[in-house]
Amino acid sequence: MVLGGWLLMWAPASSPTILVAFGLLFGLVLAWQAGLQLHRLWWRPRRLEKALRARGLRGSSYRFLTGDLAEESRRRKEAWARPLPLRCHDIAPRIEPFLHDAVVRPEQHYGKPCITWLGPTPEVHVTDPELAKVVMSNKFGHFEKIRFQALSKLLPQGLSYHEGEKWAKHRRILNPAFQLEKLKLMLPVFSACCEELISRWMGAIGSDGSYEVDCWPEMKSLTGDVISRTAFGSSYLEGRRIFELQGELFERVMKSVEKIFIPGYM
Template sequence: MEDDGVRWCLAVAVAVAGAALACMMLKVADFLWWRPKRVAEHFARQGIRGPPYRFFIGCVREMVALMLEASAKPMIPQNSHNILPRVLSFYYQWKKTYGSTLLLWFGPTPRLTVADPELIREIFLSNSDAFERYESHPLVRQLEGEGLVSLRGEKWAHHRKVLAPTFYMENLKLLMPFIGKTVLDMVEKLTAVAAGEEVEIDVSEWFQTVTEDAITRTAFGRSYDDGKAVFRLQAQQMAFAAEAFRKVFIPGYRFLPTKKNKDSWKLEKEIKRSLERLIGLRRKRSDEDDEGKRHEGNAKDLLGLMIEASAGKQKASARLSASMTVRDIVEECKTFFFAGKQTTSNLLTWTTVLLAMHPEWQERARAEVLRVCGGSAQEFLSREHLAKLKTLGMILNETLRLYPPAVATIRRAKVDVELGGCRVPRGTELLIPIMAVHHDARLWGPDVAQFNPARFADGAARAATHPAAFIPFGLGARMCIGQNLALLEAKLTMAILLRRFAFRLAPSYVHAPTVLMLLYPQYGAPILFRPLPPPPSDDPNPNLSS
């Protein structure tokens, strides 16, 4: 009897385990096969189709193949700005077959492309509560940090409120002399190397110095020298993230002790340790430099504001103040370092390339700089000077249109929602191809692939047929918090360069824009710089302006 009881218990246990295993397998099969099929049929009934779903990998293999094929050949002709077929080749090719609204599969996850500015405005503005930022690949998230870019809800709102004062124009004005000094130092070194002759510089690397200094100064104030070490570590980490960016996410894979994973873990620890040490040093300095000793002329840096928030010095509830932990500060620093540096250095690189390609606009911009600033020996241009550089502002906007740093962005439907008459199931990701919107002839006219800054003469909102057709920094509440800093830094840097140098493309330049998380020149950006004679001074007592 006892043996029968044991056998019966074992049989029940086996049956239960088998049922549980079968249930789990059914769920996996549903997630990897039946659910994608149901979603594809749901959209097909609404007239939306796309490349076929393949088990587990979706259409990633085809996407990567199209992008690799496109990136294997440089642009022809070399001054062509019709870069959409090269940079977003999968969208360009499939749009011809399925239309501008099509269904993609990133693994078993559906991604609906949305390139209509009116629907984009609905996603980011009028119905933004129905959508959220999607959760990026863990390695990408590790690089960009779990700061403002990835936070959601109340915590995101609090962090943005804490950090916002750093990017107010009045505060950035106080940072201008530091940014200007960095640019001038760079220019003086280039002038010495040139010795009156043309000198070749790869600006895609060269501008990293300017942006690193500006970002570390904005983030850490007087501690900026210590912050530079983090950039070197993040540059290594970016290589791992970029590789992961092209692959289907496999849950749990990042925890396997592969060589790449172990190298990535080591880098992450070093970055965290460097930032924690920096925060500790700055905390001590903040204790010594209390509120009573501060004066109004001091610029507010990110680290100082976050330390104040963590110590409860700001006017906020104790619960919210306590939420800005050391880990939070580390993550925000990582986010600002990565996003701030890459966005601004890319903008400077492509602006220089475009002005080298189009010397007539380079001359117009230089004439404006000399006219606005006069022949003064003064080099640190004031905010008032920069505000008057309308032509240069138009050039920067046209650069951001043709060569936006982020070529696409993604949102996720939090609930079942209707978008432009289409029923979008909860969990569907929405891919907004920023570059495709910026290169749409229906929005920008027949000269869409031409470099024509004059289209921004009446401002960005009126440059296209729809105000949401120009979104280099996003749209709505989650618009890039650092856009004022990026534009100010780019304008200041280009104004100083235009005063001191004429530049053209080096013979070795190969026009090959491509995507490595952000848009960048695949073979670098070698530019020939020729020093210009200094303009005659009309100011007998030049002085530096803030």
């Protein structure tokens, strides 16, 4: 509409043919963009759903534009609204309630693996360890990953992002670093980090012999400390700012993923 108004304002009044041509051009561009979006948001997801179900996979049906995002958000809010019992170790229904229901709950059991929808993109969830091993040990990187073109520049372009021959090449480079013998050399660092954490907890115990700990930030701190000392040779305190920025970036990306993508809005 803005483009049409601009054309009407600047085009000569004595040239109706030019106005008609511009109008037709604008209409063609608009129709072309509408066709692309309709293909991306409806035809392609429906075609993929049909192909996946023909392979014997079960799962939720595609909902236009949002997929399972709204239902997943609702389930997560319901799960997080209830406190988890202190001695309960069944954390899967709280962390991923939607996926847990899809895989485990009898009345909504889709099977293993199963399909859910991240917007117009189908996700095939592999929960069988042997099948996951086949995917992770794939030598050629043929398994495609979900792409978020509007957010891809914010994310690190590492092994988890690559596909095909580039993925296989980077995996071959990284494999030696994760050999068992090399991981054993890191055990003293792991032990030192854990001892420091436990000592800090023991020092915080009150006179009544108890101390309440929020484990989530403590485990993040421990993980960051281990990674810093083993990979970068520095303590977590020195690299705290880097990990804080990475955590903030991750939270912003996940919030953006949950929003409806409007072309040009990002």
